[in-house]
Amino acid sequence: MTRRSYNIAIAGATGVVGREILRILEERSFPVGEIRLLASERSAGEKLSFRGREVPVGLLEEETFEGMDIGLFSPGAKVSARYAPVAARADCVVIDNTSQFRMDPEVPLVVPEVNPDAIASYRNKNIIANPNCSTIQMVVALKPIHDMFRVKRVVVSTYQSVSGAGRDAMEELSAQVRQLFNMKPVEKKVFPHQIAFNCIPHIDTFLDNGYTKEEMKMVNETKKILGDDSIKVTATTVRVPVFVGHAESINIETERAVSPEEVRDLLEDAPGVTVVDEPERNEYPMQVDCAERDDVFVGRIRSDDTVENGINMWVVSDNLRKGAALNAVQIAELLVREYFA
Numbered sequence: 001m002t003r004r005s006y007n008i009a010i011a012g013a014t015g016v017v018g019r020e021i022l023r024i025l026e027e028r029s030f031p032v033g034e035i036r037l038l039a040s041e042r043s044a045g046e047k048l049s050f051r052g053r054e055v056p057v058g059l060l061e062e063e064t065f066e067g068m069d070i071g072l073f074s075p076g077a078k079v080s081a082r083y084a085p086v087a088a089r090a091d092c093v094v095i096d097n098t099s100q101f102r103m104d105p106e107v108p109l110v111v112p113e114v115n116p117d118a119i120a121s122y123r124n125k126n127i128i129a130n131p132n133c134s135t136i137q138m139v140v141a142l143k144p145i146h147d148m149f150r151v152k153r154v155v156v157s158t159y160q161s162v163s164g165a166g167r168d169a170m171e172e173l174s175a176q177v178r179q180l181f182n183m184k185p186v187e188k189k190v191f192p193h194q195i196a197f198n199c200i201p202h203i204d205t206f207l208d209n210g211y212t213k214e215e216m217k218m219v220n221e222t223k224k225i226l227g228d229d230s231i232k233v234t235a236t237t238v239r240v241p242v243f244v245g246h247a248e249s250i251n252i253e254t255e256r257a258v259s260p261e262e263v264r265d266l267l268e269d270a271p272g273v274t275v276v277d278e279p280e281r282n283e284y285p286m287q288v289d290c291a292e293r294d295d296v297f298v299g300r301i302r303s304d305d306t307v308e309n310g311i312n313m314w315v316v317s318d319n320l321r322k323g324a325a326l327n328a329v330q331i332a333e334l335l336v337r338e339y340f341a
Helices: 016-027 077-090 114-123 135-149 169-181 211-225 260-268 321-338
Strands: 006-011 031-037 048-050 053-059 070-073 093-096 127-129 151-160 232-239 244-255 273-275 294-301 310-319
Touching: 006 016, 006 077, 006 232, 016 031, 016 321, 031 135, 053 114, 070 321, 077 093, 077 321, 093 310, 093 321, 114 244, 114 321, 135 211, 135 310, 135 321, 151 211, 151 294, 151 321, 211 232, 232 244, 232 273, 260 273, 260 310, 310 321
Parallel strands: 006 031, 006 070, 031 053, 070 093, 093 127, 151 232, 273 294
Antiparallel strands: 048 053, 151 244, 244 310, 294 310
């Protein structure tokens, strides 16, 4: 990384992802010069801790990006749609965590362990898109397999924590557990159904094809990140009563013959991956073990004998870290190392 410092703006700083971004910038000793924390009127005026000092949260406005080098955005798609181009015109490179720009052909969609070279096209619009949290962890695990054996088809079912829906969702799960234990009626505001002790096969809105937006994000983003439109992907996304961490059951069909041993060896050497796969000792990835950890964890690697070249595996990651904040900071690290030097 270069020695100079960079002025950083965090849009949506008081949300769960914004706070995680701030924490990871400090943990990884990112060379921050000035830091500007930005949020809506509801949160402006709060103070967040960064490197031993309290930093006030300012109001997200068009002029707040002047003099900023990088904008780390997580304020919601509509807000990003308005303010990301403003920041980009002010020569502030935006790394956007929302869905707003992911499928824009002029905006790179980047996972540093998977397609770091794609970042070069950030100059098209001065915007880089951070993929969907569930897509990120899946493609980190798929990339080495695709490079070696060429993935033809993916069937994925997700088990996604409530933190993916924000702080209000986490509070709703906590409140519902208390309500149920105290024999009180369950209050539902964030989710359409009770989430405590329940699984809801519905994330984001339903589309005309019967899939949800979340499911189609995984389909379309996977193809863009891996640079291969021929890969067939089908997804079912489920919200589960877990606070942090997404899990995925992934079934892969490859073009070339593949064995669990080969997949295990590949993933053990893959960047950003930790293999936990000793089922005889009850060792496999679980959300409670992966929270606040950076890697994507893979286990239950086994053959699918119902297809010619099939593999099943179980993939878990902290959705607030690798699924959002960490991936954004890794993109920023790559940006300053390779393009700002």
